[in-house]
Amino acid sequence: LKPDSLRTQLETSLERLQCARVDLFYLHAPDHDTPVEETLRACHQLHQEGKFVELGLSNYAAWEVAEICTLCKSSGWILPTVYQGMYNATTRQVETELFPCLRHFGLRFYAYNPLAGGLLTGKYKYEDKDGKQPIGRFFGNTWAETYRNRFWKEHHFEAIALVEKALQAVYSRSVPSMTSAALRWMYHHSGLQGAHGDAVILGMSSLEQLAQNLAATEEGPLEPAVVQAFERAWHLVAHECPNYFR
Numbered sequence: 001l002k003p004d005s006l007r008t009q010l011e012t013s014l015e016r017l018q019c020a021r022v023d024l025f026y027l028h029a030p031d032h033d034t035p036v037e038e039t040l041r042a043c044h045q046l047h048q049e050g051k052f053v054e055l056g057l058s059n060y061a062a063w064e065v066a067e068i069c070t071l072c073k074s075s076g077w078i079l080p081t082v083y084q085g086m087y088n089a090t091t092r093q094v095e096t097e098l099f100p101c102l103r104h105f106g107l108r109f110y111a112y113n114p115l116a117g118g119l120l121t122g123k124y125k126y127e128d129k130d131g132k133q134p135i136g137r138f139f140g141n142t143w144a145e146t147y148r149n150r151f152w153k154e155h156h157f158e159a160i161a162l163v164e165k166a167l168q169a170v171y172s173r174s175v176p177s178m179t180s181a182a183l184r185w186m187y188h189h190s191g192l193q194g195a196h197g198d199a200v201i202l203g204m205s206s207l208e209q210l211a212q213n214l215a216a217t218e219e220g221p222l223e224p225a226v227v228q229a230f231e232r233a234w235h236l237v238a239h240e241c242p243n244y245f246r
Helices: 003-017 036-048 062-075 098-105 116-121 126-130 144-151 154-171 178-188 207-217 224-240
Strands: 022-027 052-058 080-086 108-112
Touching: 003 022, 003 036, 022 036, 022 080, 036 052, 036 062, 062 080, 062 098, 080 098, 098 108, 116 144, 116 154, 116 178, 154 178, 154 224, 178 207, 178 224
Parallel strands: 022 052, 052 080, 080 108
Antiparallel strands: none
């Protein structure tokens, strides 16, 4: 995140997008080899030139967010207004310190990995890792190992089974899919607050998945027994929850 690199990356993106500015420019992850003051000063200059509207952060620890906001405010630089972070029903590390920090400094939270890379769809089995699998989030691509290390834990599959059992018991005749339940948890039972502008980043690999995910966002809250099952699921995996920061 050196100043020259920031400028090159942003201006190259603008050229490829064929536009004069973008609405949101993210610092995707900390660069621990570059003083943060240099990075933020360069961001402010690019903002002054009209190349982006809002500054966002992603994968920063809560203390780093506080440091950045304090430094920007004292220096008269553009303040970050959005934080993109990893958050779902079985990955809730952000709730303890990051959410209070964001509320204090007025940043919106955009959640990525709301389905834990697809694990919360319920379509995978723990034993799948030992056999040949079709190309997807967890197999056959450059990020597959990262995602397996992040979510492919035996306790995660046990947690999903807990929720699936609760769905069967509560809804019996018309059982929501695991995907639907996980997204409804995000929209109705998580720490996200629409009043603060929080949002969920939905992913998909097909138009069919997009339609299913969008439909789930329109469905109502889950029954209390299923919400309780999600709580038990979280406590089952909390000890091996991946860090939200880098």
